[in-house]
């Protein structure tokens with residue numbers, strides 16, 4: 001079984017490369033360049049059984065974003081040079097966390113941080129993307145791209161259910177271009193703070209016990225889902241799921257809430 005990791009900075013990747021040279025392990029380095037070079041750093045693929053030799057050999061210390069099972073990417077990195085923007089609101093990007101999705105271990109979940117602040121762009125993006133959900137209270141901009149769930153915060157994004165590392169880079173590049181183009185054209189866009197709350201709240205509701213027990217303080221699970229989506233209650237207040245009779249729903253709920261940018265606590 002092969003495993004893959006990427007790095008939170010170019011410096012950590014360089015340190016890992018030096019260790020690899022010292023221990024002479026077979027490995028493959030996947031590069032995001034040229035098409036995704038502004039959002040990704042190289043990823044390292046090794047045999048799972050070699051991880052101990054790489055990390056425990058005392059040859060050097062480096063930080064990774066996390067290890068996941070390697071799946072052959074279904075798409076290639078594009079050959080084009082990525083567009084640049086005079087006023088780049090995104091800034092530099094780093095994948096800080098890479099892990100398998102809780103509900104589907106064949107898919108990836110990543111958290112990437114930006115050096116920029118996207119909060120001024122959210123109302124303009126909310127006006128453009130009618131299928132997205134902007135929550136001004138929690139400063140979260142959420143949407144689905146196919147089966148992927150994307151929650152954008154002012155300085156980070158949580159992407160759930162990407163197919164592989166190349167797909168993750170592609171999503172980050174798509175976000176970088178969309179947000180920068182929107183910001184560039186903002187003079188022609190009427191900003192909107194409309195909260196289109198029902199569809200995400202329904203996604204949460206579908207995964208709740210739907211027994212209307214009232215233990216969370218709401219009489220109906222639907223009311224709890226709506227308040228959860230608008231950031232007024234915590235997911236863990238649903239006692240049947242957290243410590244009660246419906247614990248089997250926990251992973252799916254945590255997954256959807258993470259993907260929608262809803263905090264668990």
Ligand code: SF4
Pocket residue numbers: 208209210211212213214215216217218219220221224225237238239240241
């Ligand atoms: S505690 Fe959970 S199951 Fe009970 S009403 Fe609230 S959301 Fe529904």
